[in-house]
Amino acid sequence: MVLLSVPAVPLLGSARSGDLFQLLLDGAPRTRAELAALTGLARSTIAVRVDALMATGFVSAVGGAASSGGRPPSRFAFNPAARTVLAVDLGASHSVIAVTDLAGTVLASLRAEIAIGEGPKPVLDLVIDHARQLLDSLGTQAGGLSGVGIGLPGPVDHTTGRPANPPIMPGWHDFDVPGYVRRAFDVPVLVDNDVNIMALGEQRTHWPDQGNLLFVKASTGIGAGIIGNGQLQRGAMGSAGDLGHVRVARGAHVFCRCGNIGCLEALAGAPAIAAALASHGSDVRAGELVALAEHGNPAAVAALRQAGRDLGEVLATCVSLLNPSVIVLGGSLATAGDHLLAGVREVVYNRSLPLATAHLTIALARSADDAGILGASMLVAQHVLSADAIEAVVALQP
Numbered sequence: 001m002v003l004l005s006v007p008a009v010p011l012l013g014s015a016r017s018g019d020l021f022q023l024l025l026d027g028a029p030r031t032r033a034e035l036a037a038l039t040g041l042a043r044s045t046i047a048v049r050v051d052a053l054m055a056t057g058f059v060s061a062v063g064g065a066a067s068s069g070g071r072p073p074s075r076f077a078f079n080p081a082a083r084t085v086l087a088v089d090l091g092a093s094h095s096v097i098a099v100t101d102l103a104g105t106v107l108a109s110l111r112a113e114i115a116i117g118e119g120p121k122p123v124l125d126l127v128i129d130h131a132r133q134l135l136d137s138l139g140t141q142a143g144g145l146s147g148v149g150i151g152l153p154g155p156v157d158h159t160t161g162r163p164a165n166p167p168i169m170p171g172w173h174d175f176d177v178p179g180y181v182r183r184a185f186d187v188p189v190l191v192d193n194d195v196n197i198m199a200l201g202e203q204r205t206h207w208p209d210q211g212n213l214l215f216v217k218a219s220t221g222i223g224a225g226i227i228g229n230g231q232l233q234r235g236a237m238g239s240a241g242d243l244g245h246v247r248v249a250r251g252a253h254v255f256c257r258c259g260n261i262g263c264l265e266a267l268a269g270a271p272a273i274a275a276a277l278a279s280h281g282s283d284v285r286a287g288e289l290v291a292l293a294e295h296g297n298p299a300a301v302a303a304l305r306q307a308g309r310d311l312g313e314v315l316a317t318c319v320s321l322l323n324p325s326v327i328v329l330g331g332s333l334a335t336a337g338d339h340l341l342a343g344v345r346e347v348v349y350n351r352s353l354p355l356a357t358a359h360l361t362i363a364l365a366r367s368a369d370d371a372g373i374l375g376a377s378m379l380v381a382q383h384v385l386s387a388d389a390i391e392a393v394v395a396l397q398p
Ligand SMILES: [Zn+2]
Pocket: 244, 245, 256, 257, 258, 259, 260, 263, 265, 266
């Protein structure tokens, strides 16, 4: 189970239920007396706030605390089963649709083939149909739906949830994805690009103690999700981490589809690697590259290692700029053994200053296929479990 981190900032006398709830997000059961000691609030105030939170279902009673005699004091904890989240991970040709609880535990999921290029309505209609099936299969035992999180394989304006000129998604530009999905599910709908969502899922699930993490997805395109101080860093317009079109030294004579010369993606993206191998006499399509490398094909292994070096050149700059403690490599190119990883390590450790790399881990992604689902679920959980959102639910209680 993945639990959300407790904010480091003390409550400073704030008395709202939503603020008190933030203390319980770590999942640890606490008594009213412990909550009073933690917050400095009066026991009577704590009792009123805990009752209000219990009424929402977000907090529930758990087994009694040890006591020297008499009735043991009641303890309370965050109840991740109070609500469900619909988590959707859309790729170019595949999708994963899952229902999770508020801690990211998957309750039901399915995979479906899609063609993202068919445009938003057919794809989202299919997602909505599958989601209804999953929710129906869970029945009324699962909590009510609290929100929908969707990862898309292209740039997204996170504030509006609208895709912004996504290269592989014709017809999706500026489409109101949240508005369309809310017609089926009247809950908050949060949309982000798949790399940001994978970064969130990987960090919360496998590196919860590492607040400064760079998640790199290397497949057809190359992009990164940046976690800084425990939070996703999207930049001013949401394009932070778009590394694919950073220029690398080896690319002086290589043209990129974006119109520039020498872009990382034009050298180290899967289609570029396959094309380079083909020009040397190996008939390789991008989809076969990983399988060839896994079988030890020398040309494919060498090409992946070189792609790792190219990527490492860009990541060495990222290390100087951001000083992450972990760089995680994901995407299809990272799945073919350690060849990409080896190339990245070779360059990053060589090119970065010792202080930046002394405690830097560079590793393959651990969450494999489920990072997108976990991240989409986390995105929604962060939103619906915020102090303000909980306070709004409390205010609606009769
Ligand atoms: Zn480019």
